[in-house]
Amino acid sequence: MNTTATAIPFTILDQWRPTTLNATLLADRVFVSAEVLSVATKWESKPEGFCCGGICLPNNKGEAVVTRQGIDLAGFAELIGRPLAVDIDERVAALGVSAQDRGAALGLLEAPDFTLPDLAGEPHSMSQFRGRKLLLAAFSSW
Amino acid sequence: MKDKGFEIIAAAQDTGGLQVADPWYEKAHVTYTALIDTKHTVSSLFQMVNVPTGVWVDERGKIVRPAEVAYSKQQRALGQAIGDDRYAAGLRDWVEKGPKSVYVVPREKLQSRLAMRGARERLADAHFKLGAYFSDQGNRELASQHWQESQRLNPDNWNYHRQDWSFDKAKEMTNFLAKVRKLGNKPYYDPVEFPEPDPGPAPPQPKP
Structure with missing residues (x-):
């Protein structure tokens, strides 16, 4: 079996935010360097595990996640408790929301912030409306 | 207001x-x-x-x-x-x-x-985001593939269906009605949970 693999451009969506950097593909697995992981997801690979925003999660899978080819993206996603949807043919993967993050935010009943354009393309954030009561209404054209 | x-x-x-x-x-x-x-x-x-x-x-x-x-x-x-x-x-x-x-x-x-969503729902959400990424790139076929995966993983989310169907205006209503028929007794929308109206003071008990 040929196990040599070259790095190719791969897109990682962190929620909605895409970053295209190099990754190594082996069969249906995606491996990235610690540097790529940090740029794409803001998670740092450290000796004790993976850290982001002052929180460190231990890597209890060891070399099964931090391999010789790089960090196994699916293994990493599992460790930090986020779903990973992969389109290997198109070289794109999406990291979804973690149950813990959502639980923490919703435990405080905090409305998550977002920024979206209006019809003229002007951006608006939910947080700009602090101090007023809001009905946030989602519509569709049908 | x-x-x-x-x-x-x-x-x-x-x-x-x-x-x-x-x-x-x-x-x-x-x-x-x-x-x-x-x-x-x-x-x-x-x-x-x-x-x-x-x-x-x-x-x-x-x-x-x-x-x-x-x-x-x-x-x-x-x-x-x-x-x-x-x-x-x-x-x-x-x-x-x-x-x-x-x-x-x-x-x-x-x-x-507001309880946390389960693993399947969160994976459905991640596939929806992949679909949205492909849609943004103008690739409707790939978008559709991932949205179908979202629908499979979380069939109760109507927004997933709606987005996919919107690509094919001719079949939109047919697809929608076919899906509705599969609902059976499940509500299309969950009812709004409002408090029962205040019944006012209790009526005086009749004296025996």
Whole structure:
């Protein structure tokens, strides 16, 4: 079996935010360097595990996640408790929301912030409306 | 109601034009900020599974009513009663009374209704984001593939279906009705959970 693999451009969506950097593909697995992981997801690979925003999660899978080819993206996603949807043919993967993050935010009943354009393309954030009561209404054209 | 410190943010969950579904909002003289949300950001963040859906957020940015059907009057469609006539009145009551309004959902109930989604739902959400990425790139076929995966993983989310069907205007209604037929006894929209109206003072007990 040929196990040599070259790095190719791969897109990682962190929620909605895409970053295209190099990754190594082996069969249906995606491996990235610690540097790529940090740029794409803001998670740092450290000796004790993976850290982001002052929180460190231990890597209890060891070399099964931090391999010789790089960090196994699916293994990493599992460790930090986020779903990973992969389109290997198109070289794109999406990291979804973690149950813990959502639980923490919703435990405080905090409305998550977002920024979206209006019809003229002007951006608006939910947080700009602090101090007023809001009905946030989602519509569709049908 | 704007002078009472109330505003509406309307987020269109599709690539089509913005069409605000409810004339009540215009009658209430509320200025609203109309936003375009092609990637269903709001649906994903607030766990909305259908439209029109409303969330009430107070002055401090806290959720006081979670996602629920936001028609101002009850509609009849698909042989089901949808929405609640009290929605607009409830909203006005909250704008007037704030945290004292009976329409503010108590904390414990809110937390259970905002409860974390399961692993399948979160994976469905991740596939939806992949689909939105491909749609953004103009690749509808790939977008559709991932949206179908979202639908398979979380068939109760109507927004997933709606987005996919919107690509094929000719089949849109046929696809929609076929899906509705599969509902059986399940509601197309979950009912709005409003408190029972205050029955007033108990009638005097007849003397024996």
